[in-house]
Amino acid sequence: MDCDRCGDDAVMHAAYSGAHLCADHFTRSVEKRVRRRIREDSLLSKDATPEEPETWVIGLSGGKDSVVLTEILYETFGKDPRVELVALSIHEGIEGYRDESLAASEELTDRLEMAHKVVGYEEEFGVKMDEVVEEDPENMAPCAYCGVFRRDLLESYAEELGADKLLTGHNLDDEAQTALMNFLEGDVRQVAKHFDASLGGFDEREExxxxxxxxxxxxxxxxxxxxxxxxxxDLPAHITECPHASEAYRGEIQELLLKLEENHPGTRHSIMSGYEELASLAAAAYDSSEGGELKECVECGSTTSGEVCRKCRLLTSMEAI
Structure with a gap:
């Protein structure tokens, strides 16, 4: 098929829009959508100036999503004096996996001459993810532990780096899967927690x-x-699934969504459109009905609804083995 816009050979057909695009028009299309989302979410504050620029920390894993996000953000804001881009990578301690993705991250940030901070579970928590999987003190899926630890480091180091925004590379499929999982599980509270009214997007704050x-x-x-x-x-992305990935339920949701998208193009976009509105309503409802007194974790000082945050509870369970 030929590109709808120039007649060159098409590299992609988007069934949800009917568009056939060549390589050049396809890349422009992706960049246009990302930049439109940045505008619609009002990501760049009106108060940002060359004298007082904003710091945007990018969660850079070295996978395709975070690498593409970093590249587009650099092409868009790399020379904008109102924005300082900083990459933040997390080393979970997974032998033969994370080292390769970190190498891809370093190759990209070196080429872009972008500041790059790397932190690890072992240095911060005294454990490697490989050890957590082997011990499994809470009898949970590996992703459940890793999500808590990674989120803690992203948030704490984003704050340490003086971040005004923390950007992650979640794509449409990731978001639609999470939305559908929350809905099918009847988890309205989690829907409300995922909505970030300040940016019109979704955050993963827990406590x-x-x-x-x-x-x-x-x-x-x-x-x-x-x-x-x-x-x-030709980006240096490390496209390999984590060896500990075991979210069987998410895998089922992924297959379901892919089948629905194949039979009914545009399903993922429709889910997210409705989910965003529902999440906004749920967040407003919970904000108005619950005071939710928060306090500092007695172990690490992070903000939590209980005496001890979930991260510290998991680390304590590891020490008890």
């Missing part, structure tokens, strides 16, 4: 209202299109 605002500029772009963009731009 804290003292957090660096998050944004997900790729959340309008399907996963396959992110992967194609990384390939066409």
């Amino acid at each position: 804290s209202d003292s957090f660096v605002p998050r944004a997900k500029p790729l959340r309008d772009v399907p996963e396959k299109e992110v992967a194609l963009y990384a390939h066409l731009a």
Whole structure:
């Protein structure tokens, strides 16, 4: 098929829009959607100036999503004196996996001459993810532990780096899967927690209202299109699934959504459109009905609804083995 816009050979057909696009027009399309999302979420504050620029910390794992996000943000704001971009990578301690993705992250940030901070579970918590999986003190899926630890480090180091915003590379498929999982589980409270009214997006805060605002500029772009963009731009992305990934339920939701999208193009976009509105209503309802007194964790000082935050509870359970 030929590109709808110039007649060159098409590299992508988007069934949800009917568009056939060549490599050039496809990459422009992805960049346009990301930049539109940045505008609609009012990511760049009106108060940002060359004299007092904003610091945007990017969660850079080295996978296709975060690499594409970093590249587009650099192309858009790399020379904008109102924005300082800083990459933040987390080393979970997964042998033969994270080292390769960190190498990809370093290759990208070196080329872009971007500040890059790397922190690890072992240095911060005294454990490696491989050890957590082997011991499994709470009898949970590996992703459940890792999500808590990674979120803690992203938030704490974003704050330490003086971040005004924390940006992550969640794509349309990621967001639609989470939305559908929350809905099917009847977890209205989690729907409310995922909504970030300050940016019009979704954050992953769990217990804290003292957090660096998050944004997900790729959340309008399907996963396959992110992967194609990384390939066409020859970006150093490490595209390999984590060896500990075991979210069986999310995998089922992923297959379901892919089938629905195949039979009914546009399903993912429709889910997110409705979910965002529902999340806004749920967040407002919980804010008005619950005071939710927050306090400092007695172990680490982070904001939590209980005496001890979840991260510290998990680390204590590891020490008890």
